[in-house]
Amino acid sequence: MEKREPRSSFVNVNGVRLHTLDWGGDGAPIVIVHATGFLGRIYRPLAERLRAIGHVYSYDQRGHGDSSPAPDTEYSWAATMLDLEGFITAMGWSGVRAVGHSAGATAIGSLAAERPDLISRAVLLEPVIFEAPDAPELGWRNPFIERTLKRKRIFDSVDAMYSNFENKPPYNTWRKDILRDYCEFGTRPTNDGRRELKCAPEIEAKFYETASDFDGLGRILRSTVPMLVIFGARGDSLGASLSGKVAQRLKHGRVIDVEDAGHFMPMEKPEYAAEQAIEFLTLKS
Secondary structure (H helix, E strand, O other): OOOOOOEEEEEEEOOEEEEEEEEEOOOOEEEEEOOOOOOHHHHHHHHHHHOOOOEEEEEOOOOOOOOOOOOOOOOOHHHHHHHHHHHHHHOOOOOEEEEEEOHHHHHHHHHHHHOOOOEEEEEEEOOOEOOOOOOHHHHHHHHHHHHHHOOOOEEOOHHHHHHHHOOOOOHHHOOHHHHHHHHHHOEEEOOOOOEEEOOOHHHHHHHHHOHHHOOHHHHHHHOOOOEEEEEEOOOOOOOEOOOOOHHHHOOOEEEEEEOOOOOOHHHHOHHHHHHHHHHHHOOOO
16 A cells, blocks of 8 residues: 655644644545544554545644644543534535544544534544443543653653553554554654653643543434444453443444454554444445
8 A cells, every 4th residue: 555644734723723634535534533642643554544435634632743732721522522523614524424543532423413414424443431420430530640640751762762662551562653653753852852742741631630521422322423333342441331231322323342452453453443444434324
C-alpha cells in the first residue's frame, strides 16, 4: 500500500485551533477520532486502509498533538463531543462516517445521538462507558489520575522514549511502527534537544477527572445511527463493556468481542480493525 504523508492544516472550533490531517482517498468523508492522551497521526494504518472507501481525515483533540490548548481550560468529555460537532460543521459536512477509539469512540457515539444529521454510520473501537456516575468500573479513576500526573514527560530522544516503552504495558502489545509514530509525532523538541510529550499529563488527567459527568452509555444506547462496537476480550478496558445484557439494549448496532486484544486493539490489530470498519461502513442499511 502506498505510504504518503497526510496533509496538515488547522481549523478553528470552539475557540480551539484544531490540527487536522487529510489522509486522502476518494469519496465521502470519513473521520477518525483518537483516544485521550494520543493524537490523530498514530492511526496511520487505519487511515491508509480506509482510503479505499472514502476521503479520510483525523484531527488532534484540544490540548493534544499540534492542536492548541483550550482557552477556557475546559477539558471534558462534553467538550470532546462538541469539538467533533464543530469540526464536522466547520468542514461543511453532514452524514459523515466516523471511526473512534476509546473516549474518541464515546464522543462519536454520543454525537450520533445528539446530531444524527452529522453522522451516518459509526465504528466505535473500545468506547469508554459507565453504567452510572458511581459505577464500580470507575474505580480505576483516582489511581489512574495519580499515575498520569506522575508520568514521565521528557525523554532524551525519540529512540530513548521508544526503548523505554516497547517492553512496558500497555505499549508492549502495540505494533512497533505505531509505537514509533507515537514517540516521534506525540512529542516535540525542547530547547535543550530532548523530547517532550505534546499532551501534558495535567491535561490528560482532567479528562479522566470528568469521566463520570458524561453519560456516553445512555447516548450510545438511544442513538438511531447504525453502529458497530468492537471490544477487546482481554478485559483491560477503563469502563464497562457493551457485551452481554447491555448489548441487548443497543437497538441500532451490533457488538463484536475480539480475542487476544485489549483496550488498545487499534494499535495491536489495526488491520483487523480496518477490515471490520470497511465492511460495516460500506453497508447500505
